[in-house]
Amino acid sequence: MDMNEIKEIFFQECEEQLAELESGLLKLNDGDRDPETVNAVFRAVHSIKGGAGAFGLEDLVAFAHVFETTLDCVRSNKLEPNQDVLKVMLKAADVLADLTNVARDGGTVDQARSRGLVKELEALAQGVMPSASSHHEAPAPAPAPKPVAAAAPVSPPAPSDESGFQPIPFTFDEFDGAEDVVAELPEYEISFKPRGALYAKGNDATLLLRDLSRLGEMTINCNMQTLPALQDLDSEGAYFSWKILIKTEKGEDAIRTVFEFAEWDCELEVKIAEETVDNGADEELPMIPVPFDLSSLDDEPAPAEEEHQATPASDVAAAVSAAETASNVTQLASTAARAEKREPPAAAAAAAANAAGANSALAAGQTIRVDLDRVDRLINLVGELVINQAMLSQSVVENDSNGTSSINMGLEELQQLTREIQDSVMAIRAQPVKPVFQRMSRIVREIADMTGKQIRLVTEGENTEVDKTVIDKLAEPLTHMIRNAVDHGVESPEKRVAIGKNPEGTVRLTAKHRSGRILIELADDGAGINRERVRQKAIENELIAADANLTDEEVDNLIFLPGFSTADKISDISGRGVGMDVVKRSIQALGGRINITSKPGHGSVFTMSLPLTLAVLDGMVVTVAGQTLVVPLTAIVETLQPEAAAIHSFGANHRLISIRNSFCPLIDVGRILNFRTTQANPVEGVALLVESEGGGQRALMVDAIQGQRQVVIKSLEANYTHVPGIAAATILGDGRVALILDVDAVVAASRGQVLKAEMSYAAAG
Amino acid sequence: MSQPLKAAAQGMRELIAFRIGDQEFCIDVMSVREIRGWTPATAIPYAPPYVLGVINLRGVVLPIMDLSARLGMRPSEPSVRHVIIVTQVRRHTVGLLVEAVSDILTINEEIIQPTPEISSELQKQFARGILSIDRRMICMIELETLFPDVESQAA
Numbered sequence: 001m002d003m004n005e006i007k008e009i010f011f012q013e014c015e016e017q018l019a020e021l022e023s024g025l026l027k028l029n030d031g032d033r034d035p036e037t038v039n040a041v042f043r044a045v046h047s048i049k050g051g052a053g054a055f056g057l058e059d060l061v062a063f064a065h066v067f068e069t070t071l072d073c074v075r076s077n078k079l080e081p082n083q084d085v086l087k088v089m090l091k092a093a094d095v096l097a098d099l100t101n102v103a104r105d106g107g108t109v110d111q112a113r114s115r116g117l118v119k120e121l122e123a124l125a126q127g128v129m130p131s132a133s134s135h136h137e138a139p140a141p142a143p144a145p146k147p148v149a150a151a152a153p154v155s156p157p158a159p160s161d162e163s164g165f166q167p168i169p170f171t172f173d174e175f176d177g178a179e180d181v182v183a184e185l186p187e188y189e190i191s192f193k194p195r196g197a198l199y200a201k202g203n204d205a206t207l208l209l210r211d212l213s214r215l216g217e218m219t220i221n222c223n224m225q226t227l228p229a230l231q232d233l234d235s236e237g238a239y240f241s242w243k244i245l246i247k248t249e250k251g252e253d254a255i256r257t258v259f260e261f262a263e264w265d266c267e268l269e270v271k272i273a274e275e276t277v278d279n280g281a282d283e284e285l286p287m288i289p290v291p292f293d294l295s296s297l298d299d300e301p302a303p304a305e306e307e308h309q310a311t312p313a314s315d316v317a318a319a320v321s322a323a324e325t326a327s328n329v330t331q332l333a334s335t336a337a338r339a340e341k342r343e344p345p346a347a348a349a350a351a352a353a354n355a356a357g358a359n360s361a362l363a364a365g366q367t368i369r370v371d372l373d374r375v376d377r378l379i380n381l382v383g384e385l386v387i388n389q390a391m392l393s394q395s396v397v398e399n400d401s402n403g404t405s406s407i408n409m410g411l412e413e414l415q416q417l418t419r420e421i422q423d424s425v426m427a428i429r430a431q432p433v434k435p436v437f438q439r440m441s442r443i444v445r446e447i448a449d450m451t452g453k454q455i456r457l458v459t460e461g462e463n464t465e466v467d468k469t470v471i472d473k474l475a476e477p478l479t480h481m482i483r484n485a486v487d488h489g490v491e492s493p494e495k496r497v498a499i500g501k502n503p504e505g506t507v508r509l510t511a512k513h514r515s516g517r518i519l520i521e522l523a524d525d526g527a528g529i530n531r532e533r534v535r536q537k538a539i540e541n542e543l544i545a546a547d548a549n550l551t552d553e554e555v556d557n558l559i560f561l562p563g564f565s566t567a568d569k570i571s572d573i574s575g576r577g578v579g580m581d582v583v584k585r586s587i588q589a590l591g592g593r594i595n596i597t598s599k600p601g602h603g604s605v606f607t608m609s610l611p612l613t614l615a616v617l618d619g620m621v622v623t624v625a626g627q628t629l630v631v632p633l634t635a636i637v638e639t640l641q642p643e644a645a646a647i648h649s650f651g652a653n654h655r656l657i658s659i660r661n662s663f664c665p666l667i668d669v670g671r672i673l674n675f676r677t678t679q680a681n682p683v684e685g686v687a688l689l690v691e692s693e694g695g696g697q698r699a700l701m702v703d704a705i706q707g708q709r710q711v712v713i714k715s716l717e718a719n720y721t722h723v724p725g726i727a728a729a730t731i732l733g734d735g736r737v738a739l740i741l742d743v744d745a746v747v748a749a750s751r752g753q754v755l756k757a758e759m760s761y762a763a764a765g
Numbered sequence: 766m767s768q769p770l771k772a773a774a775q776g777m778r779e780l781i782a783f784r785i786g787d788q789e790f791c792i793d794v795m796s797v798r799e800i801r802g803w804t805p806a807t808a809i810p811y812a813p814p815y816v817l818g819v820i821n822l823r824g825v826v827l828p829i830m831d832l833s834a835r836l837g838m839r840p841s842e843p844s845v846r847h848v849i850i851v852t853q854v855r856r857h858t859v860g861l862l863v864e865a866v867s868d869i870l871t872i873n874e875e876i877i878q879p880t881p882e883i884s885s886e887l888q889k890q891f892a893r894g895i896l897s898i899d900r901r902m903i904c905m906i907e908l909e910t911l912f913p914d915v916e917s918q919a920a
Binding site for chain 1: 809
């Protein structure tokens with residue numbers, strides 16, 4: 001594995017960390033004050049910083065460091081994560097994402113922006129509240145909430161803060177009184193208790209202690225009490241803990257830095273040492289002589305004494321040698337419990353939080369990264385398997401008319417198995433829509449900033465799963481719609497206040513499963529569609545006749561027509577000539593539908609319904625003029641057997657069918673597709689009532705229904721070209737190709753649009 | 766080294782010859798993927814007359830072109846005796862319906878003669894040259910001319 005591959009993995013992980021970071025910040029923004037959320041956010045930035053450091057990505061490290069420092073203030077309750085603080089942090093997360101992208105793909109970042117944010121973050125870390133004036137006219141300088149830090153007992157010699165210093169409940173009174181201590185270098189008491197994971201990750205207590213010894217004069221005590229008898233010893237366990245007294249002027253920070261990369265895998269406590277406390281601590285965790293001679297293990301001078309009167313140097317050596325032995329040992333769970341009980345409450349809480357972190361990491365489930373191509377190949381193969389199995393069943397049925405044999409039973413089982421395999425393989429590709437939704441929150445933030453609007457994005461059902469290909473293609477239309485909603489939908493804060501609305505607009509993005517499809521709703525609480533203007537515009541652009549009588553719904557749906565932009569002024573954000581027709585087309589290309597409902601003054605709701613996968617489709621197999629076609633089941637509302645009395649001629653070539661007293665145009669699929677030249681007799685066929693774009697219903701006439709089945713979608717375009725009226729092809733049980741009907745195109749054709757034979761083959765002939 | 770590669774190295778070409786009606790044609794063997802029997806094709810709406818439809822080639826949807834009709838001759842009436850030559854033209858796989866494969870020829874480039882100037886537009890459009898082998902006349906077809914705009918369509 002070369003460096004580039006490792007780097008690639010790092011960037012993949014960065015993406016995950018960034019997503020984690022953003023979702024954490026958003027949770028905090030919603031008022032979540034769970035310390036674990038803060039920890040998760042902190043960990044994300046910390047991991048990015050760590051990785052970036054390893055690859056020498058200076059810009060990224062520098063920014064992540066400042067960000068991390070500020071987050072740490074939140075973690076240690078010195079900074080209240082209120083809305084204003086989080087606004088800065090969310091922006092910082094965006095910049096961090098940009099920096100990561102630049103580090104990977106090259107390019108440049110907005111230096112001024114990142115520098116500005118560095119300043120803002122630093123100001124936050126120093127307890128200066130962000131001025132709310134940057135984006136809002138009304139500064140409303142409420143008495144800036146005092147940083148919590150001020151309330152914490154900070155003693156003069158206590159080194160500052162940047163590390164996750166947990167205020168621990170003991171008083172400094174006596175300590176402050178003792179002049180000699182103030183005069184001397186501050187002495188810290190460190191208790192360091194590694195877990196097995198620390199060694200498993202390649203860290204080494206020896207090296208940590210050696211690093212620590214560089215900070216100043218120190219005395220080390222190793223607690224080997226928990227070391228079990230040799231036969232009970234777990235060779236990969238961690239049994240030793242250390243108590244270190246160190247005199248240093250470098251401060252607690254420097255000490256914590258030594259343990260920076262080990263802190264998740266050990267119990268670490270750093271505090272100012274005090275003679276009396278020291279003794280007490282010794283009593284709490286008695287350092288008794290080890291029951292066997294260490295020298296017999298590693299031929300080094302054993303620490304004969306644990307009471308620290310030996311010279312510091314030899315003590316270090318002794319402890320280090322003990323640590324070397326400890327490298328192979330894990331701690332027993334019971335010792336951890338015991339240790340926690342005796343620790344001061346704050347430290348215990350921190351340890352518990354650490355443990356909780358580890359647990360949640362485990363609970364998140366184990367995943368592997370797989371190249372998408374491999375999954376796709378598997379899906380293709382399974383598709384073949386399904387077809388093959390169907391072909392096999394069919395030929396068995398044909399050749400074995402008495403249908404008794406065990407072959408049939410076996411086949412049935414095979415069918416079940418293949419279906420199960422297919423479902424499982426499809427599930428591999430299913431992904432939650434969360435990443436796309438998260439991207440939207442950034443877009444909302446940026447556009448809200450640009451337009452000076454206050455927008456709150458609420459997402460629901462972000463764990464709804466859908467095929468990866470659908471997700472990938474969803475981002476673009478969704479982005480466009482979100483832009484539209486923020487730019488055109490939601491009013492400016494002043495206007496909102498004037499009409500008695502909350503100055504902050506809400507954009508709600510919801511995903512849910514409904515009858516085998518995914519339903520995505522985008523709702524805003526803005527002005528809604530100005531129907532008069534839409535109508536006017538449509539008449540101006542000659543999209544509708546001036547005297548056209550349209551229902552409200554029809555007017556709303558006019559915005560999906562090509563060349564329609566409702567914005568009065570062309571803004572930088574939307575309305576650059578790319579209208580909702582582009583959105584509609586890309587949704588349709590996914591086999592989806594889009595609709596809008598709008599309530600003037602109360603906002604609009606865009607509803608998109610998309611297939612869960614682009615690889616299979618539930619279809620109704622029908623016969624038309626001797627050809628077998630598949631009609632997507634999702635399009636069919638109902639099927640009916642037309643009676644002669646229900647068919648009415650309408651003009652020269654058209655016929656209507658009356659269904660429950662309403663008339664619906666009857667479309668002969670065979671004619672539309674040019675399979676036959678004369679109209680078929682509707683009474684001999686079956687009518688499929690379909691719902692098409694824009695809500696209109698049509699009755700599609702086919703000759704007969706063969707059945708209903710799931711089919712694997714095959715591209716026609718791969719070797720041929722697009723066929724008008726046909727969406728794709730599939731292979732049926734008899735091994736023959738069947739075409740899948742493009743219901744919307746057929747309905748559009750019935751409205752008078754010509755099915756364009758836009759094909760090279762035809763052009764040549 | 767495979768046969769065709771060896772041939773190419775010596776300035777030789779391998780061609781696959783087939784029959785349509787009473788005429789013989791050939792194409793470069795390098796573009797042929799496989800040869801298989803005729804199976805009924807599924808008709809495609811709005812297809813030009815020479816596209817018979819699509820068949821299932823091990824899970825791939827393969828369009829079938831009636832080469833006779835494409836070359837401006839009488840449309841074939843496909844039967845079990847017909848064969849489909851599966852060819853690869855640029856990124857597309859297409860089946861050509863012919864009556865029978867007659868020969869595999871290894872020829873020297875030099876014996877390819879230019880097509881005589883006659884008024885048959887189609888012959889001029891598709892033919893790359895003619896060969897005389899054992900007193901037979903074989904017309905060499907440039908495959909890519911059969912699918913004029915495939916590339917621009919895909920792009």
